[in-house]
Amino acid sequence: MPARNDLITAPIASTLLAFALPTLASSVLQSANGSLATIWVGQLIGPDAVAATTNGNLVMFLMTAFVFGFGMAGTILVGQSFGRGDLDAARRVVGTAVGTFVPVALTLAVVGWFLAPHVLSLLGTDPSITPLARAFLKITFLALPAILMMTMLMMTLRGSGDAITPLIFMVLAVILDVALNPVFIQGLGPAPEMGIGGSAFAMAIANYTALVAMLLYIYARDLPLRLRGAELAYLRPDLSILALMLRKGLPMGIQMVVVSGSMLAMMRLVNRQGVDTTAAFGATQQLWTYVQMPAMALGAAVSAMAAQNIGAGRWDRVGQITRVGIFYNIALTGGLVVLLVLADRQAMQIFLGSGSTAVEIAERIALLATWGFIPFGVTMVLFATIRANGQVIWPLIILFVSMFPVRLGFAYGLQGALGADAIWLSFPAGMVATLAMAALLYRFGNWRQANDMQVAPERPPEAQPSAAALYTEAGPPGAPTGGRCLHHDEIEAAQL
Structure with a gap:
């Protein structure tokens, strides 16, 4: 297994920069992707279509803002768990996050598909572009589960010290989105001609493909946050962890x-x-x-x-x-x-x-x-x-x-x-x-x-506390932590 960033003992200046640059690249790619998709819509359909996509993008922003706070809470929880060498606690956090947001995201997608006209009415969408906006927004809701889960997983991976894996699959999502936009907007080759809905459909395919590929990669490389065997039970949300994520997120x-x-x-x-x-x-x-x-x-x-x-x-x-x-x-x-x-x-x-x-x-x-x-x-x-x-x-x-x-x-x-x-x-x-x-x-x-x-x-498996007991008050700076840090070779050994 390749070495990962050691955020606890490595030199701070070089490590922080090396960790930040992939995150910066991901942000640039996200913004560039939005700009390029808008250019495709404007060039191939027209300015009314660009105005219509604004409604869908606003909804996506609000949904992503909703998951952002919980992703940040997950980042902190996973980071502190890694710092203390408690890999099991980090996996419990990821299991609760995924187990909670998969059904929530799927429900939002189904409800949003049927309520899209009412959402547009609440946004005050101009009647002249409402048909275009409805076509775009309905398919945007179908892409929502993949986008939210990609956001959540990428943030928890960064909490574990891994900024490269999120970048790899952000690149994949952007390339697919940009390449597929004209294909589904115009119906090139065997693809159906979907107009403005094709732009949202390209976004959906790109994000679902990148999400599945990232999960396969996580398991193929046996990254620390993967869940196997009995750990799959962690996908059943732990109410104490979920309450903590809600309170902080x-x-x-x-x-x-x-x-x-x-x-x-x-x-x-x-x-x-x-x-x-x-x-x-x-x-x-x-x-x-x-x-x-x-x-x-x-x-x-x-x-x-x-x-x-x-x-x-x-x-x-x-x-x-x-x-x-x-x-x-x-x-x-x-x-x-x-x-x-x-x-x-x-x-x-x-x-x-x-x-x-x-x-x-x-x-x-x-x-x-x-x-x-x-x-x-x-x-x-x-x-x-x-x-x-x-x-x-x-x-x-x-x-x-x-x-x-x-x-x-x-x-x-x-x-x-x-x-x-x-x-x-x-x-x-x-x-x-x-x-x-x-x-x-x-x-x-x-x-x-x-x-x-x-x-x-x-603790040893037979002495594992309940999930509620995993989270304790921290002592002030300099107070004994009661734990120790596992180095990378120990973390990797713990996964075998």
């Missing part, structure tokens, strides 16, 4: 709702500025998607690495991981910010055209607001470390305060004095406020003692 999922709600409120302000400003802001958002990717990837890497070290009782390394993550974020995000500011006109013209009056507006937005992603990146690292020990409520409170009272208060309150610039400056204002509060929480908060996600030491 729900606040992290709500954070996505908070961010979305804040952006909807901001869009009301933006739309009041006119069509050109709305177009300029849309183009800027496309570029911001890529600017924030290093922060997101490093945040995920820091969370997994910190969780394993917390589980192993290596609090001396947790602080170092945080500092290295902050350094990398400033370097990578800062570099992208500088690049965007220097090449903003050329970048905006890609989306707006060289003769559009919206280009100058977009340049102004980028100049005033893009630098805020540097403090945003630092915040992502601080929050990732804090969440790795189970503290999820305070990050949610901080995010709510910075998104609504701070950001919206700045935008609305100063618009009379600053005009539209108040909207653009509110973005870095909110990000700086988030960083200030996150730094105070990291430095003075009790998150180091507030863990209820740490896994107890592995």
